[in-house]
Amino acid sequence: MYKKIRKTDDPRVQRSKRMFKDALISLIEEYPDRSKLTVQNIADRAELNRATFYLHYHDVKDLMQQMIDEMLSELRSLLKPKDEQAKESFSGRTRLITFIDYFYKNASFYNIMLENKAFRRKVFSVILDIVMYWEPRRTTRNPHPLPNEIIASSTLGIISWWLEEGTPYSPNYLANLIIQLFEHGNNH
Amino acid sequence: MYKKIRKTDDPRVQRSKRMFKDALISLIEEYPDRSKLTVQNIADRAELNRATFYLHYHDVKDLMQQMIDEMLSELRSLLKPKDEQAKESFSGRTRLITFIDYFYKNASFYNIMLENKAFRRKVFSVILDIVMYWEPRRTTRNPHPLPNEIIASSTLGIISWWLEEGTPYSPNYLANLIIQLFEHGNNH
DNA sequence: CAATTAATTAACAGGGTGTCAATTTAATAA
DNA sequence: TTATTAAATTGACACCCTGTTAATTAATTG
Known part of the structure; x- marks a missing residue:
């Protein structure tokens, strides 16, 4: 048989x-x-x-969709702390840099993929996760926080521009700029 | 003859x-x-x-390109003060709201157009103009200003998200959120 | 080996592309 | 109004891509 x-x-x-x-x-x-x-x-x-x-x-879109799902699942697992101990040192900053590094590796490819609406939406939700768990204390001492979607979409905008321009800053420096924006705005 | x-x-x-x-x-x-x-x-x-x-x-792309050029030229003229007197009251804030209003009018159409790289690049440069002349005094009292491209790209990211989500905020409120982000970050 | 299934091949109708020459139709100067 | 100019239409063309099918060949594995 x-x-x-x-x-x-x-x-x-x-x-x-x-x-x-x-x-x-x-x-x-x-x-x-x-x-x-x-x-x-x-x-x-x-x-x-x-x-x-x-x-x-089924068609080219289907192929791209399957690739997108695989890539996003890989990215999400990168952003998931391995154990409880790792969770401690896995700060919002570390997660942001991990995230940016992931796109830095195949920048020209992801630059194209980000024109795909489905991909962009999923990347957005990954950023949203990072933002939501960024600093729990933020909400307590902050009377008028911005909607998480505003923070996430501006981050996505910055990273998209950075990819389109051929990654003019190092991942670390870009993360610094993004953090500076959210910590102090443009009035340092 | x-x-x-x-x-x-x-x-x-x-x-x-x-x-x-x-x-x-x-x-x-x-x-x-x-x-x-x-x-x-x-x-x-x-x-x-x-x-x-x-x-x-020549083809569909060419048609879209011509439309894009016409729309952008219209937008730029909206953002240009008519005379010296108008220049006074034409603050960065007013210009930002004018800009957002322009997209609000045909939101679903511009949402699609923003997937076009050429269009997005040109919109980016319009935002860059707004950002550059936002507050001349900003540079004097601000020791570590963010690159204008960071401010502009995050603005474009926010507006793109806002259009994709079906303009969940009024143009005025969205402008407030953007201004808040650049004035104070997320620590109000 | 034998059974299974992936991959290939060739063919098909259907639809979009970009171009062309010949013709019809609309705009306009005299 | 009429004559002239150019825009718009028409029908045709070869070419390419799509999605599917049936028959065949090739690779995997119990």
């Missing part, structure tokens, strides 16, 4: 999906205007048949 | 271009995922021939 239950474990599937993802990244970096983002071109670049693409994805 | 010099003054051209622009706006608002943004559909919606489209634009 032959039965193959774990389809996704098939090395052929693994390989194909990896090839398609790499092809998409390669095409995006080569044509930042996304003018060559077709199933045809992706399959050609992956050196796989176009019909194989349809075995795994 | 017949001679027609001013082609662009031809009422037929005026009408056609207006029809195509209206059709684009109509399609964008009907299909926010931009799935129906083809020359074919735009021409159909405009009730003009597809070949006519190509008489005026």
Whole structure:
């Protein structure tokens, strides 16, 4: 009785999906205007048949969506403290730098991905998490705090600009600027 | 001796271009995922021939680019004080509210347009202008001001979020939040 | 090996692109 | 009004991409 239950474990599937993802990244970096983002071109670049693409994805959007979900899940796990002890030293500042570093690694790729609304929304919610647990004491001594969404969206705006400009500051320095803005505004 | 010099003054051209622009706006608002943004559909919606489209634009991107330029030029003129006297009362705050109001009018349309990199870059430079002339005195008494790009990009981030969320605050209140952020950060 | 399933191949109708030449229609100077 | 100019339409063209299918080949694994 032959039965193959774990389809996704098939090395052929693994390989194909990896090839398609790499092809998409390669095409995006080569044509930042996304003018060559077709199933045809992706399959050609992956050196796989176009019909194989349809075995795994519904269309290009679907491929991007799956990649986005994987990336975001990776990012979230980076921001999750491993144990109780790590939680202590895992300050808001550390989390912000971890976050910025993550985008710094494949800056040109994430720069493109951030034009995707779905991706941006999910990144926004990750930032919102960071902001919400930033400094619990903030709410107690602060009579008129800004809505967390204002803090998060301005952070996303700054990071988007930073990526578009080719990361003109180091991740650390950028984090400093963002923290300065939220601590003192522009009146230091 | 017949001679027609001013082609662009031809009422037929005026009408056609207006029809195509209206059709684009109509399609964008009907299909926010931009799935129906083809020359074919735009021409159909405009009730003009597809070949006519190509008489005026190279492709859909070109049409959007022309619209973007027109809108930005309109926005810039709104932000330019009419005379020396008006300059007095045209504070940074007033300019920021004028700016936000402009996007509030066709919020759903600008929300889509802000996904266009070219448009976003130009809006960014308009914000940069507002920020640069915000408060001349700021630089004198402020030893460590943030780069103007940080202020501008965070503003753009906030406004983008606000548009994506369906303008949950009034333009005036949003301006207050932005000003509060830059005046005091999140520690009021 | 034998069974299973992934990948390939070739073909299909459908739709959008960008261009062209010939024709019709609208604007306007005289 | 009429003659001239140019815009708009029409129909056609080759080309490319899409999404699907059926038949075949190739790779994985019990």
